[in-house]
Amino acid sequence: MESPSSVRPTPRRQIADEIDKSGRYDSLRPRIWSMDRKTQADEIRRLGAAPDVMLGSVHAITETGSLLAASMSGSQLGPYVSGAGRVILVVGTQKIVPDLEQGLRRINEYALRLEDARAQAAYGIHSAVNKVVIINGEITPGRITVVLVDEVLGF
Numbered sequence: 001m002e003s004p005s006s007v008r009p010t011p012r013r014q015i016a017d018e019i020d021k022s023g024r025y026d027s028l029r030p031r032i033w034s035m036d037r038k039t040q041a042d043e044i045r046r047l048g049a050a051p052d053v054m055l056g057s058v059h060a061i062t063e064t065g066s067l068l069a070a071s072m073s074g075s076q077l078g079p080y081v082s083g084a085g086r087v088i089l090v091v092g093t094q095k096i097v098p099d100l101e102q103g104l105r106r107i108n109e110y111a112l113r114l115e116d117a118r119a120q121a122a123y124g125i126h127s128a129v130n131k132v133v134i135i136n137g138e139i140t141p142g143r144i145t146v147v148l149v150d151e152v153l154g155f
Helices: 012-021 028-033 041-049 077-083 100-123
Strands: 053-056 060-062 067-071 086-092 131-135 144-149
Touching (some): 012 028, 060 100, 067 077, 067 100, 077 086, 077 131, 100 131
Parallel strands (some): 053 086
C-alpha cells in the first residue's frame, strides 16, 4: 500500500472550476452551496440524490472490477448506486487492489487517515467510514464509466 506522502496534489480544483464556473455545464454544486442548510435541507438532499451526471471516484477497485466507495455522510453513494443517470468515476491506478478484503483495508487504513486530515483542515471535524458501497456490476449498459488514470489521483 502506498504511503500518504506519495500522494501529490491533483487538478481537482481546476476540474471543479471548469464544471462549476465555465458556463458549459449546469452544475448543481453552486446551487446547493448557495442554499440554506437549515431551511432547504430536504431540497438540497433531493437535488444531490439524482443528478443527470455524477462525476466522482472510488477508494478502491479490485482486480476483478468491483468498485468500493466509502463515505461519512453517504451523499455520493446513492447517486453512484442508482440515483444518477450517468456516473463517471476517475480512478488512479494506485487504487487497484487484489480483492475486496484489501479494498476495505485500503479504505480503513489508508484513505480514512488522509480524508480525516482533509476534513479537519477544511471543516474542523473528523471523518469516519460510516457507509461503504461495493458495486460489482451495473444492469443499465453504459450508465457507469470508469476512467483509469495511470498516476496517483486522490486517496
